[in-house]
Amino acid sequence: xxxxxxxxxxQVTQMGQEVILRCVPISNHLYFYWYRQILGQKVEFxxxxxxxxxxxxxxxxxxxxxxxxxxxxxFTLKIRSTKLEDSAMYFCASSAGxxxxxxxxGEGSRLTVL
Amino acid sequence: xQEVTQIPAALSVPEGENLVLNCSFTDSAIYNLQWxxxxxxxxxxxxxxxxxxxxxxTSGRLNAxxxxxxxxxxxxxxxxxxxxxxxxxxxxxxxxxxxxxxxxLIFGKGTKLSVKP
Numbered sequence: 001x002x003x004x005x006x007x008x009x010x011q012v013t014q015m016g017q018e019v020i021l022r023c024v025p026i027s028n029h030l031y032f033y034w035y036r037q038i039l040g041q042k043v044e045f046x047x048x049x050x051x052x053x054x055x056x057x058x059x060x061x062x063x064x065x066x067x068x069x070x071x072x073x074x075f076t077l078k079i080r081s082t083k084l085e086d087s088a089m090y091f092c093a094s095s096a097g098x099x100x101x102x103x104x105x106g107e108g109s110r111l112t113v114l
Numbered sequence: 115x116q117e118v119t120q121i122p123a124a125l126s127v128p129e130g131e132n133l134v135l136n137c138s139f140t141d142s143a144i145y146n147l148q149w150x151x152x153x154x155x156x157x158x159x160x161x162x163x164x165x166x167x168x169x170x171x172t173s174g175r176l177n178a179x180x181x182x183x184x185x186x187x188x189x190x191x192x193x194x195x196x197x198x199x200x201x202x203x204x205x206x207x208x209x210x211x212x213x214x215x216x217x218x219l220i221f222g223k224g225t226k227l228s229v230k231p
Contacts, residue, residue, distance in 0.1 A: 006158075036217075043203065043221040048178070056218055091157060101149065103219065105158040 002026040004106035006092050012112045013082055019078045021109045023092030032075045033093040034067065034102065036060070043091065049075065082113045118220035120204055127194055128230050130165040137204030139150045144184045145207040148219065149178050149189050152201045161202075162189070174190045194229045201226045 003019040005024045013019050025032050034046040048055040049067055064080045079086055089110050117140045122211035127133055146165045150158040162171045162178040164187070177190040191198060209223040
């Protein structure tokens, strides 16, 4: 069964360092998303991406965050200068179409900022 | 602002019981509602998706209902098994996002289910 894959599964970084989280969405999907979940809290929307541009972003997704689809398969989330409060599980998701609605999530990348 | 609440926060039942998990949302203008399962330290597995025009969806032992007007959804699990132990998340897709990707899901905090053998 097709699945969303994410790497790394766990990354530990020092505050102020740049981090890139990678995702390979399901191959025929057109819409891509990043969500995050701080330990013990709700899953929160960060950004959606379609046709090589951001469709929508939340208040959390400030200038230190960026997304990119560098080739036909990968979708990346970059955090330029990590803060302690960026420690969270980051989930990538994809969906087949605008109205399809059903999102498929990856296993997540756990980011720990020290 | 849309708020999604799930009750109870935790539930422990003996194996074989039928159970209901509740989800409520404050703004009935939703595009769809999706139920997910999350195992500890793992990703989200989609269980059921209900479009706003639908009343319920079924998959195996799972049945989800949607009452938009009252801002409620329930997930019914029949004949629970220890393997059902996980956190169940409800998420709504807001219709205000029409024209975009419809991917901005608003999540509840989840119900942690434990099924005892």
